Amino acid sequence: MQQDRITVSEAELRQLGVRAFQGLGLTEGDAIDVIDILVLADLFGLSTHGLSRIESYGERLQSGGISARPTITVERAAPALVKVDGGNAVGPLAGMKALRAAMEVAEEFGIGMAFVRGSNHFGPVSPYSYIAAEAGFASMIGSNATTTIAPWGGSDARLGNSPLGFGVPGHDGRHFLLDMAMSVAARAKIRNALKAGQSIPDSWATDAQGRRTTDPKAALDGFLLPIGGHKGYGLALMVDLFAGLLSDAAYLTHVKSWVDAPDQPQNLGHFFILVDTRRLGSAQWLAARMQDFAAILHGSAPAEPGKPVIVPGEIELDKLARQREKGIAMDPAVKALLDRHANAKTN
Template structure:
């Protein structure tokens, strides 16, 4: 069963639940904003369902309740953020706001964040940036799930990346993706249903492609595009992990294997102030023309017209605004219990 809760009420409930784990009101509010937006976009695996696992890691010491997050400006348009092992969405919010501030001043803003944790999906950050007129490229590294191309031991994570471009006259462009062909959650679902999976999703423990979900779960995820996806995952880890001064590749701590240890994840934020490039009218005209070219493409399946990345999520967002945010009974029960 799924309940629909009005956004403001749900956010207040999430803030109270996060405070019950020891977060300050301000830190809880910034964290809740990202997680609620995730659920509004329909990204429920990365939304308020994460409050319980985030809270468990706080109680185990893997995430700090009261971090000392520091910002170091290292150039006119570049900063480092030391997250001090804080809850990830908080580090993400602080990094995003710092990148915005720099981009307003210099036209571009680059922020390298270190000593962070899982920071939710990236789409909410791109959306918040787009609402303020900023184009964005944002990425994060992750704990190990993918073997290097041709290898049979995991050495890199299923690192997410996202791009956002504002559209003053309509929906922004938002592309949020991880770098595996399929998420482990999809493989687990197939195993529970007794179904096979495409052998392009994962390998077994020996690095051989498999259609058996049980073998896949004991093996490794495959990157999109074969060796090209492998290279792209490495590029994300270089920007988000290595250059930020955070952990990278096998130095990243496993959330599941070592929940009491900080993950030491890194994030990278690059924002561009589109108002430095032209007026809002100029950008609106070009973005509408861009989307129109794609929407006018004849569809191979008439029931599935061509869309622009982000449209599905933003349609869900508008529905959530009008009808309430969908939340499962289990997640809602946990939030209410913690809030009490």
């Protein structure tokens, strides 16, 4: 519940998070990379993908399913193409290494791409898009995931709820940030409906036999439905082709479930495509066009009073500004777990 949350400053949370991941075996530099992504997720209000991930990441680090001291390699496969082997690192660490590599080649050639293999869950996409946008890069970023979606017309899980995101630098830091997964609804929403004794729309999931259901329990035993029906199914496949197959990572059912096999590497894959917008025109040119772009959308009269048109990233950036000023609202249990790992720091 929101009223049960505690408020922690960004600086305090960053320091605590770094110490906690050091307690789990990471070097200070690697822990900082992980925290850069997870704290941004919390600042954006994406608490399910922020430092609450210390629980699942920590369990896999302690069981050996994730390497605390990975050997990450970066190979230039072509002038503007980079291949990154994450060495079974914590996902945000591999993600940050790849983002920097893609930014480096994009700055050199105007466009750059990094393929990542040997990684794990890398958090939400929007923090990476935000970091890229702050540096003047437009981005398209994706990752594959553990299987939770059945093929269109199928009756068992064969593909993941693979996230895809886009970012374009906006006027005065108001970047456009789209971050979406491929299912109509997250499993967390279905679990919440089950706890509340409520039914769910039949567009959210199927039962174990692949039939649409309004029963949240049956849905949790079944499969998530993709956005846009067969179109979402196709989009999820394309993300996995880029993130998994082309990167030489695992793909589809080859991806290990960290629930069923927590001590085994997932070998997830990601891709980062970056465009240096400074090659297209001046910062003032882009800012003016982006300001006009947003104004056209905001100028549409709301269909419902009090619910104005918003653009992708607006909600997250508003939360970022508010929480940077007033502190980050977080679950006390997450704070306690961070404290426990931080106090176990030995390196």
